[in-house]
Amino acid sequence: MSELACCALLVLVACAGNATPATYTDGSVQDACRLVSHRCSRCHTLDRVLQARVDAPQWPDYIHRMRLMPGSGIPPSEEEILVRCLVYRSPTETGLVLLGREDGR
Amino acid sequence: MIKVIVAALCATILTSLVVATATADGTTPQRNFAGSVQLDYLAVSHRAETVDQGLAGATLELSLKLAMDLGDHVSSNVKVCFACHGFELGMAFFDLRASDELNVRVGRFTPAFGSFPLRHDPANHQTSDKPLAYDMGRMVRFRDWNEGVLPAPWVDNGLEINGTHFFGDAQVDYAAYAMSGPKGSESGGDFDFKQSRSPERYYADNNDEPVVGGRLSFTANLGRATILSAGASGMVGHYDPAARLGFVIGGADATLQIGRAFLRTEYLARWTEISVTGDPASRFKYGPDLAGDYARYTFKDGFDVEAEVPIGRFQLIARWDGLRRQGNVLANSALRSRSAVLRYTAATSVRLVSSLRLKASLERYDFSDFGDEIAAHIGLAGPF
Numbered sequence: 181m182s183e184l185a186c187c188a189l190l191v192l193v194a195c196a197g198n199a200t201p202a203t204y205t206d207g208s209v210q211d212a213c214r215l216v217s218h219r220c221s222r223c224h225t226l227d228r229v230l231q232a233r234v235d236a237p238q239w240p241d242y243i244h245r246m247r248l249m250p251g252s253g254i255p256p257s258e259e260e261i262l263v264r265c266l267v268y269r270s271p272t273e274t275g276l277v278l279l280g281r282e283d284g285r
Numbered sequence: 286m287i288k289v290i291v292a293a294l295c296a297t298i299l300t301s302l303v304v305a306t307a308t309a310d311g312t313t314p315q316r317n318f319a320g321s322v323q324l325d326y327l328a329v330s331h332r333a334e335t336v337d338q339g340l341a342g343a344t345l346e347l348s349l350k351l352a353m354d355l356g357d358h359v360s361s362n363v364k365v366c367f368a369c370h371g372f373e374l375g376m377a378f379f380d381l382r383a384s385d386e387l388n389v390r391v392g393r394f395t396p397a398f399g400s401f402p403l404r405h406d407p408a409n410h411q412t413s414d415k416p417l418a419y420d421m422g423r424m425v426r427f428r429d430w431n432e433g434v435l436p437a438p439w440v441d442n443g444l445e446i447n448g449t450h451f452f453g454d455a456q457v458d459y460a461a462y463a464m465s466g467p468k469g470s471e472s473g474g475d476f477d478f479k480q481s482r483s484p485e486r487y488y489a490d491n492n493d494e495p496v497v498g499g500r501l502s503f504t505a506n507l508g509r510a511t512i513l514s515a516g517a518s519g520m521v522g523h524y525d526p527a528a529r530l531g532f533v534i535g536g537a538d539a540t541l542q543i544g545r546a547f548l549r550t551e552y553l554a555r556w557t558e559i560s561v562t563g564d565p566a567s568r569f570k571y572g573p574d575l576a577g578d579y580a581r582y583t584f585k586d587g588f589d590v591e592a593e594v595p596i597g598r599f600q601l602i603a604r605w606d607g608l609r610r611q612g613n614v615l616a617n618s619a620l621r622s623r624s625a626v627l628r629y630t631a632a633t634s635v636r637l638v639s640s641l642r643l644k645a646s647l648e649r650y651d652f653s654d655f656g657d658e659i660a661a662h663i664g665l666a667g668p669f
C-alpha cells in the first residue's frame with residue numbers, strides 16, 4: 181500500500197510539469213493574473229482570491245500584507261504586478277479607473 | 286530562562302510600539318470582512334465499532350473574519366469560528382509592524398508552527414480533513430489517539446515576534462513566541478485539549494509559566510513558476526498546573542510548487558513527560574522496567590506527504606500520512622505501548638459555481654491496534 185501511495189504521488193507530481201506556465205514578459209493583465217494564480221494559490225484556493233470583496237483602492241495594502249506572510253514567495257518587485265490583476269478584476273469600475281486604461285493592457 | 290525570554294519579548298513590544306506610533310500616518314482605517322463555510326459528511330465502514338471514538342456524520346465549520354488596517358504599521362484581526370466546539374474565538378490580535386523584519390503580534394492567535402496551520406481554514410485547503418499530525422477530531426478513532434501531535438488550529442493567548450526578509454528572490458521568515466501553552470492534569474498522562482477551550486477554565490493559563498517556541502523558514506523562487514520552501518519549528522514548556530511536567534514539540538516541513546501544483550511534506554514529533562508518582566501500577570497499563578522504574582516520557586510523531594494537481598475545475602489530491610505513539614498508556618486506553626496508524630487518501634475538489642467547491646475523498650486507515658477502516662468524505666466548502 182505504501183508503494184502504491186508513493187507511485188500515486190509521483191504520478192501527480194509528474195503531471196504537474198505540464199502545468200508550468202509561460203514566463204511573464206509583456207506586463208499585460210493576463211500575465212499579471214497568471215502570476216496571481218501561482219503566488220496566491222500557495223495559501224488560498226484561487227476562488228477565494230478572485231472572489232474576495234476587496235475594493236480596488238485597498239488591494240495594494242492587502243497584497244503588501246500578504247507578501248509579508250511567512251513563505252509567501254512574493255518578492256517586493258511582484259507586488260505591483262499582483263495588484264494590477266486584482267485591481268482590474270475588482271467588482272466595480274473603480275479598478276479600471278485606477279489602472280487608467282479601460283482595456284486593462 | 287523563560288522569564289528572561291518573556292522580558293526580552295516585552296522590551297521588543299515596547300520598541301515596536303514606539304516605532305509604530307512615531308511613524309503612524311493617520312490614514313483612514315481600512316476594513317475587510319471575509320468568511321468561509323464547510324459542511325462535510327463523514328461515513329466510516331465500521332460505524333458501530335467506531336462511533337464512540339470519532340465524529341462520523343455531518344460537521345459544519347464556519348469562520349467569520351474582520352481584518353482592519355489602522356495605518357501602515359498597525360493592524361488588527363478578529364476571527365470567530367463555529368464548529369464542533371460551538372462558537373470559539375480563533376483570532377483577536379494586534380500586529381505592530383516596525384518594519385518587514387520586525388512585527389509584534391499580541392493577543393489570541395495561532396503561533397507560527399509548521400506549514401499546514403497557515404492553510405487550516407477549510408476554504409484554504411483542498412481536503413475535507415487535516416493531516417493526522419494536526420488532526421482536531423476528524424480522524425477515525427481520534428479519542429483513542431487523543432487527536433494528533435498538535436491539533437490545528439492551535440489557538441492560544443500570547444505574543445509573537447515575527448518578520449520576513451527578502452534576498453532577491455529568496456525569503457527568510459522567523460517567529461518567536463511566548464504563549465499560554467497546552468494544558469493537562471498531573472495524572473492525565475497526556476495533554477487534555479479540552480482544557481484549552483473550556484470556559485470553566487477561563488481561557489487562562491493553568492500555570493504561571495508560558496511556553497516558548499519559534500519557527501524559521503526559507504523560501505526560494507527557483508523560477509517564475511517554481512518555488513521551494515522549507516522550515517523548522519519548535520515549542521517547549523510545561524503543561525500541568527504545577528509546571529513540573531515538560532514537553533517538547535519539533536517539526537520540519539517542505540513544499541515544492543510547480544505552477545499551481547504542489548508537493549508538500551511535514552513531520553511533527555512530541556516528547557511528553559508523564560507523572561509516575563503515587564501509584565503508577567494502578568494508573569498505567571504497563572509496569573516498570575527491570576530496574577523497577579516507570580518510563581517518564583511518551584513519544585508521539587506524525588508525518589504527511591501530499592501532492593495536489595489542478596486539472597481544469599478539478600484539484601486532484603493524493604495524500605499519505607501517519608501517526609505513531611510510543612510509551613506507557615493509561616490503564617483504560619485501547620492503545621498499546623507502541624501504536625501506529627497509516628492513512629491513504631485520494632481526494633478531489635471541484636469548483637461548482639463561483640467560489641463554491643465540492644470536496645470528496647476516500648481514505649483507508651491502517652491501524653496497528655484495530656481493524657482497518659474505510660472512510661469517505663463528501664462536502665461543500667467555500668469562502669465568502
